[in-house]
């Protein structure tokens with residue numbers, strides 16, 4: 001893990017501001033780190049000299065052709081997201097957390113543009129989802145975290 | 153059924169020697185044995201990085217869970233009952249999945265709690281034996297995600313669970329290291345260190361009764377030797393004026409008072425500070441056990457007993473480098 005070069009940091013911060021309205025000051029107490037596989041972590045400003053850390057802070061995004069925000073980012077900073085919020089009902093939440101992709105009705109996605117969205121149930125930020133033209137919501141949760149939630 | 157608990161007809165019995173030891177340690181050894189074989193209560197801690205106790209409580213009660221507050225910790229609750237119509241005996245709840253709460257035995261919440269004052273404004277904290285991260289996530293919560301928390305564990309296989317828990321709870325201020333504490337490089341010092349040492353885990357028999365089958369007094373010596381090396385190294389990494397909390401989930405004086413006793417003999421400027429948690433009266437450290445005598449200062453250590461406190465057996469020493 002190394003500290004993100006300025007251009008990459010700006011790309012991530014700019015994307016989160018532009019698409020989700022997440023202001024830059026949210027990140028001011030933390031440092032951005034990058035792993036070899038394009039994973040961006042938000043972590044502490046100071047690190048131990050030795051031994052070298054294996055991992056730092058939380059995964060907040062992956063760099064692909066675009067920036068892909070992580071579910072951990074929304075779960076922690078969801079209250080500061082201002083747009084591209086998609087509310088799921090109980091059944092949809094249960095299915096999404098179990099790893100399913102969903103097809104949503106037009107009125108449910110009326111406030112969102114295609115691309116990455118923050119999913120919410122009740123008032124709780126849940127995860128990141130990928131909304132396609134036509135209402136297909138592609139599941140973005142890693143397989144290892146799929147689970148059958150009983151009480152929600 | 154909990155796969156760690158054999159069914160009632162096959163509950164293991166205590167080895168004779170273990171019973172003798174309890175006679176030397178407590179005035180009600182039978183009550184202790186009984187408590188150690190009864191099922192533990194389910195409890196959780198609220199993660200203040202993501203929510204607050206009132207919201208978490210309201211949500212869980214809304215599901216139909218019956219909660220009991222914990223008199224000594226506002227962030228902790230006992231789940232007295234799950235909703236009667238739950239599809240599973242231990243249903244998976246959304247606040248768990250989102251890291252708003254963390255299922256954690258009450259005793260295991262004590263070490264970070266006793267460091268609350270220090271953690272509130274600590275710049276650098278070392279959790280030396282951190283996996284799977286119950287206490288690390290609590291420490292991060294008490295640090296409000298500020299400063300630096302070094303969460304270390306020697307066992308590579310346990311680092312994955314540590315990462316998973318830290319991420320699920322939204323911990324931003326942690327750096328995970330995979331190192332043997334005994335060989336930790338010199339140089340950087342830490343004002344706050346938690347050493348939640350590997351141990352015989354005798355105090356967790358309620359959850360893991362199968363440990364009884366493996367219990368053997370001769371194993372205690374191996375634990376003691378490792379714990380002694382760990383406490384000495386941790387103390388050397390402590391900043392002057394700093395505080396080291398040594399804890400185990402063992403009841404055995406060999407793994408507890410004896411280890412602290414060695415630290416007192418082998419290092420200078422060591423003070424053992426009394427441990428006080430409002431709402432629970434912990435028992436003092438023992439200064440003698442069978443034919444061993446320990447430094448009188450170990451009386452300032454604290455022990456939780458399952459039969460007295462209705463939590464897992466636990467030991468803590470709060471060590472100041474003056």
Ligand SMILES: C[S@@+](CC[C@H](N)C(=O)[O-])C[C@H]1O[C@@H](n2cnc3c(N)ncnc32)[C@H](O)[C@@H]1O
Pocket residue numbers: 260280281282283284285286287288304305306307310331332333334348349350351382
């Ligand atoms: C009691 S467990 C820690 C539990 C943890 N503090 C928690 O609350 O989730 C003890 C840990 O010490 C680790 N350990 C054992 N020997 C060690 C060493 N020499 N250096 C660092 N960690 C060690 C073990 O791998 C184990 O995960």
